[in-house]
Amino acid sequence: MARNRYPGTCYCCGKKVPTGYGHFERYKGGWRIKCVKCASGRVVRDSDKEVKRAIRLREEKYD
Numbered sequence: 001m002a003r004n005r006y007p008g009t010c011y012c013c014g015k016k017v018p019t020g021y022g023h024f025e026r027y028k029g030g031w032r033i034k035c036v037k038c039a040s041g042r043v044v045r046d047s048d049k050e051v052k053r054a055i056r057l058r059e060e061k062y063d
């Protein structure tokens, strides 16, 4: 599953999910976010390479 490039709210626990701290999935024609904690129980940190990659992908998207 890909990490979220944009911040949002976890549909499971309702917490805010910063870029890279969750996964996104297709839902009813849109997207929804599930935080990594709900998905796998892992604790995510800013230093995680998955977080850095999601932030980099988000920035590359600007044009």
Ligand SMILES: [Zn+2]
Residues within 6 Å of the ligand: 010, 011, 012, 013, 014, 015, 034, 035, 036, 037, 038
């Ligand atoms: Zn959650």
